[in-house]
Amino acid sequence: MSRLANAWRARGAHPTYSFVAWMASRARPFAIDARWFQILFLLSFLIFGALARDFALTWPQVALTFASALATQAAWQWGLRLPNRASWSGYLSAIVSGFGISILVRADSLWVHPLLAAIAMSSKYLLRAGPATCRSHIANPANLAAFAAWFWIPGAWLSPGQWGSESLAALWFLALGGLVTQRIQRCDIGLTFLGSWAALLAARVIWLDYSAAVGLSMWTQQISNGATLLFAFFMISDPMTTPQRRSSRVAYAIAVAAAAFVWQFLFYKPHGLIVVLFAASALVPIINWALPGQRFEWQQAAV
Numbered sequence: 001m002s003r004l005a006n007a008w009r010a011r012g013a014h015p016t017y018s019f020v021a022w023m024a025s026r027a028r029p030f031a032i033d034a035r036w037f038q039i040l041f042l043l044s045f046l047i048f049g050a051l052a053r054d055f056a057l058t059w060p061q062v063a064l065t066f067a068s069a070l071a072t073q074a075a076w077q078w079g080l081r082l083p084n085r086a087s088w089s090g091y092l093s094a095i096v097s098g099f100g101i102s103i104l105v106r107a108d109s110l111w112v113h114p115l116l117a118a119i120a121m122s123s124k125y126l127l128r129a130g131p132a133t134c135r136s137h138i139a140n141p142a143n144l145a146a147f148a149a150w151f152w153i154p155g156a157w158l159s160p161g162q163w164g165s166e167s168l169a170a171l172w173f174l175a176l177g178g179l180v181t182q183r184i185q186r187c188d189i190g191l192t193f194l195g196s197w198a199a200l201l202a203a204r205v206i207w208l209d210y211s212a213a214v215g216l217s218m219w220t221q222q223i224s225n226g227a228t229l230l231f232a233f234f235m236i237s238d239p240m241t242t243p244q245r246r247s248s249r250v251a252y253a254i255a256v257a258a259a260a261f262v263w264q265f266l267f268y269k270p271h272g273l274i275v276v277l278f279a280a281s282a283l284v285p286i287i288n289w290a291l292p293g294q295r296f297e298w299q300q301a302a303v
Helices: 002-010 015-030 035-053 059-079 092-104 112-126 141-151 167-183 187-207 212-223 226-234 246-266 272-290
Strands: 105-107 156-158
Touching: 035 092, 035 167, 035 226, 059 092, 059 112, 092 105, 092 112, 092 141, 092 226, 105 112, 105 141, 112 141, 141 156, 141 272, 167 187, 167 226, 187 212, 187 226, 187 246, 226 272, 246 272
Parallel strands: none
Antiparallel strands: 105 156
């Protein structure tokens, strides 16, 4: 130990500090990837829906969704010979997307969910843009799958309001969602979106001149809906498809909330959040070119 301490002193470092730094560097490879927290959060959504809400979703559909997502991810990873192709870290995003598709999409056949999973995972490798410092896939895979189910795939539809608005469920989702977005350093965009969306819904209730009791009940139901929380914590806060600079993310969240509000409550069109985020994602590479920032890496979010 004294020989090691002398070596540290020769480098101009205090032995105690250097030993702590050495231990931290040794422990880093065993850090938990933040996507495991995402999987825990999404699993709670799916279990709550299956057990408490009786989703119109069959287990074969779920199984086929995950099989297709993982197989597609593996095909691209091995085909491109990417470094994570033989480790779990290369497939966590496929699991996250599989949960998102299972939670949001409904269909009256077995082929829809695996098709959407294959399209969603392939989009990560086919639809890429941005400056070299933060080049990434454009569309959030689950959001792309949800948009395709609503706009393009026959016999498919979205089921965004199935969780109801029970306060305990909302608090559970908020607690887990806050943990996840903190781990991936995107708490700013999730909370900014929720704050903006809540303010716009409150302004609408006031404008329509509802009584206080009715207006509060309506506002609470809209803001605590499980689909809104899912959107805030897993779609708009996706670190790979949001602006890399914090100020840009805040402005982006406000703009998405405002555009979705107009689409849904002024134009009376369905699925405003899904549709607007799908369209707005194409602007993210342009924002990153104009206002560059450091590219997010999942290793940075390991804990």
